[in-house]
Amino acid sequence: MSRVLLVSHEASRTGAPRIAALVARGLVEQGHRVRIVSQRPGPLVEDFAAVAPTRVTPLWRTLRRAWARPGRVRSRAAALLEVGTAIAVVAAHRPDLVYVNSTSSAAYVRAATLLRHPAVLHVHESGEVLRGFLGRVGIDGLPGGDVRLVACSPSVADALVGLGAASEDLDLLLSIPDATRLAGAAQQPTKPPRAVVVGCLGAVEHRKGVDLWLQVARSLLDSAPPGSLRFVWVGGGDPPAGSAGLAGVEFAGASADPAADMARFDIMTLPSRDDPFPLVVMEAMLLGKPVVAFDVGGVSHQLGDAGVLVPPEDVESFAREVAALVADAGRREELGARGRERAATLFSWESFEAGLGQVLAKAAR
Numbered sequence: 001m002s003r004v005l006l007v008s009h010e011a012s013r014t015g016a017p018r019i020a021a022l023v024a025r026g027l028v029e030q031g032h033r034v035r036i037v038s039q040r041p042g043p044l045v046e047d048f049a050a051v052a053p054t055r056v057t058p059l060w061r062t063l064r065r066a067w068a069r070p071g072r073v074r075s076r077a078a079a080l081l082e083v084g085t086a087i088a089v090v091a092a093h094r095p096d097l098v099y100v101n102s103t104s105s106a107a108y109v110r111a112a113t114l115l116r117h118p119a120v121l122h123v124h125e126s127g128e129v130l131r132g133f134l135g136r137v138g139i140d141g142l143p144g145g146d147v148r149l150v151a152c153s154p155s156v157a158d159a160l161v162g163l164g165a166a167s168e169d170l171d172l173l174l175s176i177p178d179a180t181r182l183a184g185a186a187q188q189p190t191k192p193p194r195a196v197v198v199g200c201l202g203a204v205e206h207r208k209g210v211d212l213w214l215q216v217a218r219s220l221l222d223s224a225p226p227g228s229l230r231f232v233w234v235g236g237g238d239p240p241a242g243s244a245g246l247a248g249v250e251f252a253g254a255s256a257d258p259a260a261d262m263a264r265f266d267i268m269t270l271p272s273r274d275d276p277f278p279l280v281v282m283e284a285m286l287l288g289k290p291v292v293a294f295d296v297g298g299v300s301h302q303l304g305d306a307g308v309l310v311p312p313e314d315v316e317s318f319a320r321e322v323a324a325l326v327a328d329a330g331r332r333e334e335l336g337a338r339g340r341e342r343a344a345t346l347f348s349w350e351s352f353e354a355g356l357g358q359v360l361a362k363a364a365r
Contacts, residue, residue, distance in 0.1 A: 001031040002364065005095035006052070009104035011042030012236075013258060014203065015279040016124040018044070019152070019175050020101040022349075023122070024051040026356040027099075035093055039105060040064070043256065059085055079107070079137050086111035097363055103133035110137055113145045120363050122150040122173070126159040126276045126297065148363045153277030153298030171362065173355045176347040177282040182259050195230045196326050199265030201258055201280045202272070204237030204251065209271030209294070209313075214243060216271070216319045220326070221248040229326060234261045258283075265289055266332060267325050272296055273313065281307075282347050285339035290332045292321050302347075306339040 004027055008020035020036075021044060027034045034052035038045060041056045048054040057063070063085065066078035086107040090098060098112040098119040112119035121143060125133060134142070142149070142163050149165055151157035152175045160170055198217070202208045210233065217231040229248060236254035243249060255261050258280075262268065268284035270293035277298040284291050291307035293299050300309055308325070310317040325332050 001033065002096040002360070003033045003094070004035070004097045004099055004360075005090060005093045006034055006036045006099045007101060007105045007108045008036065008038045008044075008048070009102040010040040011038040011044040011048065011056075012040075013042075013044055013255075015175070015277075016102045016104075017042070018178065018279060019122070019124070021047050021051065022176065022178060022352065023099065023101060023356060024048060026353045027360070028052055029353065030357055030360070032360070035095070037089055037108075057085060057089065075136065082107040083110050083137055087114060090115055090117060097360070103130055106134050106139055106143070107137045109143045109147055110139060113143065113147065116146075118146045118148075118363055119143075120148045120150055120359060122152065123156050123160060124152045124175075124276060126156050127274065129274070130156075130159060131163070148359065150359055154301055155298045156276045171355070171359050173352065173359060174347065175277050175279060175282070176349065176352045177279055177286055177343070179286060179344075179349065182283055182286050195228055196266045197264060198229070198231050198267045198269060198322055198326070199262065200231075200233045200235075200269045200271065201262055202233075202235045202278075204233065204235055204239060207272065207274050208235075209273050210237075210240055212273075212294075212313060212315050212318070213269065213271040214240060214246075214249070215315045216269075216322060217249050218246070219315075219319045220323055224248075224326075232261075232265070234258060259287070262289065263287055267292060267322060269318075269322065270294065270299065271318065275299065277302065282343050285343035288336035288340045290325055290335035291339065292318060292325065294318065303339070304342055306342045307335060 006024050008017050011017055024034055024036055028051055036048045036052050036054040039057045040060050063082055066081055090111045098108055098117050100108045101122045103123055103125050109119050109121050142165055149160055149170045150173050151160055157172050200213055204210050231249045234252045234255050239251040268289040268291045275297045281291055281302045294312045295309040296312050308321045
């Protein structure tokens with residue numbers, strides 16, 4: 001079997017790094033000798049290390065500071081430093097294959113190409129984000145050479161085709177939730193009646209639509225009886241200006257166990273402006289939580305008829321659909337059950353592992 005160097009852009013508990021952990025598990029179960037490199041430390045390093053030997057990229061603090069400095073000249077210097085570090089790491093491991101789990105780590109694609117190692121680029125980004133990560137390390141368009149492309153969702157596959165990817169060089173490997181990790185949260189005991197909790201899980205940032213979510217919260221809390229409704233956002237980042245002290249709204253910060261937090265939601269919301277294939281949607285479905293989301297990325301493929309989609313950034317429609325679910329516990333239960341069944345059927349470990357095996361076989365050829 002192959003020696004595989006798996007690269008994750010970071011070790012946070014966000015979507016792409018968690019898929020990296022599943023990729024590592026699948027590769028090891030298929031008999032490959034895996035080594036993992038994370039470009040930044042984080043809580044997921046322990047999860048990585050439980051699957052395969054893991055290290056954090058050398059000079060990660062220096063690289064982070066280099067990218068934080070403005071200016072074109074400094075950006076070029078940062079790119080050269082990152083590509084040089086990647087070359088050193090790849091050369092030290094001498095892998096048969098470099099598996100790069102995000103275009104944020106595109107420097108390792110360049111390193112693999114320069115050192116003539118086959119590579120897989122597993123793409124979790126779309127649009128300007130995708131082009132930006134590739135361009136900053138000098139990849140114009142898409143990487144050439146012996147690089148196989150993997151898309152995490154149909155929308156990302158479309159974006160890659162739009163950039164010129166050939167169908168024979170592109171695989172679709174749908175992201176999946178870690179059902180084992182969610183099992184404990186799904187079995188939490190039922191609690192007595194309380195306020196309906198409308199939740200969101202993700203980084204507190206513009207791309208994730210935190211400002212849109214706050215608009216929804218304010219409009220519904222204004223008309224709700226006191227204490228009957230709560231809006232809770234779980235994820236790292238500073239709460240938006242003006243949200244402090246807003247009754248009924250809580251920014252809980254980053255969590256060591258996001259699944260346990262999501263299990264306390266009555267309604268899961270996804271107000272993102274851009275989200276190619278968010279794991280939190282599939283996790284909410286597996287936990288039996290009804291989902292209201294903007295129709296972005298591959299969310300429609302995830303939800304099908306097992307959730308509620310509204311046009312992107314249509315705050316009024318979003319608030320109306322959330323209010324309807326708040327008022328209808330039976331509908332919440334129906335959508336939750338439908339979502340759980342759909343997620344268990346479409347997003348299984350068996351299908352992911354089989355698809356991963358096909359990707360590796362094609363990359364080896």
